[in-house]
Amino acid sequence: MGKAVSVNRLLKLMGNRFEFTVIAENEQEGNLAIDAAIEEVSRIERLLTTFSEVSQTSLINGQAGLTPVKVDEEVVSLIERSVRISEITDGAFDITYGSIDKRLWNFDLNMTSLPDEEEALASVGLIDYRNVILNKQESTVFLKNKGMRIGFGGIGKGYAADKAKLALQNHGIKSGIVNAAGDLITWGTQNNGYPWTVGIADPEQTDRPFSALKISDMAIATSGSYEKFVTINGKRYSHTIDPKTGLPVSGVKSVSIICPSAELADALATPVVVMGVKVGLELINQIKQVACIVIDDHDRVFTSNNINVI
Numbered sequence: 001m002g003k004a005v006s007v008n009r010l011l012k013l014m015g016n017r018f019e020f021t022v023i024a025e026n027e028q029e030g031n032l033a034i035d036a037a038i039e040e041v042s043r044i045e046r047l048l049t050t051f052s053e054v055s056q057t058s059l060i061n062g063q064a065g066l067t068p069v070k071v072d073e074e075v076v077s078l079i080e081r082s083v084r085i086s087e088i089t090d091g092a093f094d095i096t097y098g099s100i101d102k103r104l105w106n107f108d109l110n111m112t113s114l115p116d117e118e119e120a121l122a123s124v125g126l127i128d129y130r131n132v133i134l135n136k137q138e139s140t141v142f143l144k145n146k147g148m149r150i151g152f153g154g155i156g157k158g159y160a161a162d163k164a165k166l167a168l169q170n171h172g173i174k175s176g177i178v179n180a181a182g183d184l185i186t187w188g189t190q191n192n193g194y195p196w197t198v199g200i201a202d203p204e205q206t207d208r209p210f211s212a213l214k215i216s217d218m219a220i221a222t223s224g225s226y227e228k229f230v231t232i233n234g235k236r237y238s239h240t241i242d243p244k245t246g247l248p249v250s251g252v253k254s255v256s257i258i259c260p261s262a263e264l265a266d267a268l269a270t271p272v273v274v275m276g277v278k279v280g281l282e283l284i285n286q287i288k289q290v291a292c293i294v295i296d297d298h299d300r301v302f303t304s305n306n307i308n309v310i
Helices: 027-048 056-062 073-088 095-099 117-123 156-170 262-275 277-284
Strands: 005-013 016-024 132-135 140-143 175-180 183-187 196-202 205-215 219-224 229-232 235-238 252-259 291-296 301-303
Touching: 005 027, 016 027, 016 156, 027 056, 027 073, 027 156, 056 140, 073 095, 073 132, 073 140, 073 262, 156 175, 156 183, 156 219, 156 262, 183 196, 183 262, 196 219, 219 262, 252 262, 252 277, 262 277, 262 291, 277 291, 277 301
Parallel strands: none
Antiparallel strands: 005 016, 016 175, 132 140, 175 183, 183 219, 196 205, 219 252, 229 235, 252 291, 291 301
16 A cells, blocks of 8 residues: 555635645545535535525525524524524624624724714614524524524534535545634644644734644634724724624634534634633633633733643
């Protein structure tokens, strides 16, 4: 048997940069496995996208306030897990975020002041995960109020990465990385037998890592204000909006979540930005097998109790 090879492919899926790296017996085997993973991500995109009128997400949104919509069991399960994340984050994560009124926010040089609190609150009036009604027996989803919209921007890439990993494993790939626009899952080891090394972006210089983690059979997702933010009266505001107030959050530049599931890492990263350093870390410290690194607006680094930063 010949020496295993590393096969890599980079392409755009779900509107984002996806990269697949697998260790395979030969290039052909690696490429066939990556083909299967790409097809799986494309299938998930067709289910979850809001850019197609016939996706199951769009069908749910189109019947908001009117009638329950029958969807695949997979979609009901993903929504159910999303609602559970909303519950444990006290609404800092919310898939009904799709109903935010975006007219208030552009986060460009023209944005020199925040909207008033009443206007901001009105912009998030339809966001409330408790108004998502699931019927698992009938496999239906119902949004209680007209104008409500769900979207999987905060969990979908992680979910797709997990499913792509399964597709690769089903094709005999024992080691690899799926990188879904920074939501990344690893398993096995590199070709040299060493664990995969993952860099965490420096919020001030995103082209270089401030830290590296050696991980295997783990996922990592990073969220933060380092790529899109505004500074108003000397204070930095993230493009992340607090679903409860309608106002942009401040205080945290970057949150990285490390755990066995890319879906969970993806779903927890943004709510910790919203919750802030203290409350966010208190939450993470209560969840088994989940670790966290937070960088605040003053470049101070905070970590959960169970992490070692290299």
